[in-house]
Amino acid sequence: MRAVLDIILILLQLYWWVLLIMIIMSWLISFNVINTRNQFVATVWQVLNQLTEPVLKPIRRFMPNFSGLDLSPLIAFLLIFFIQSIIGYYIYPAVARAGI
Numbered sequence: 001m002r003a004v005l006d007i008i009l010i011l012l013q014l015y016w017w018v019l020l021i022m023i024i025m026s027w028l029i030s031f032n033v034i035n036t037r038n039q040f041v042a043t044v045w046q047v048l049n050q051l052t053e054p055v056l057k058p059i060r061r062f063m064p065n066f067s068g069l070d071l072s073p074l075i076a077f078l079l080i081f082f083i084q085s086i087i088g089y090y091i092y093p094a095v096a097r098a099g100i
Contacts (some may be wrong), residue, residue: 001095005087012080015055019073019080022048052076 025045028034036042052073059072 002092005092005095009084009087012084015051016077016080018048018051019076022052023073 025034025048029036029041029045034041036045055076056072059075060070063072063075
């Protein structure tokens with residue numbers, strides 16, 4: 001059971017990095033540092049959007065409009081941190097005590 005929890009924690013950490021890369025890349029695209037007409041950049045951007053949109057889209061539906069400011073990745077970061085904390089503080093010690 002601890003191995004499953006470790007895998008979940010690793011996947012959450014990986015998703016955290018994917019969100020961070022998506023945010024940085026969106027800034028670079030917005031400020032014309034990188035160009036989406038480049039095939040590699042467009043492919044990376046498409047993959048990042050496909051990975052993050054299933055999580056960010058429901059958050060955006062509940063968030064008020066902040067005139068172009070997208071705070072949904074911040075909420076996703078908080079949710080990831082919350083899930084990691086729940087696993088680390090409550091679930092992992094209970095599994096360790098039970099000897100599962």
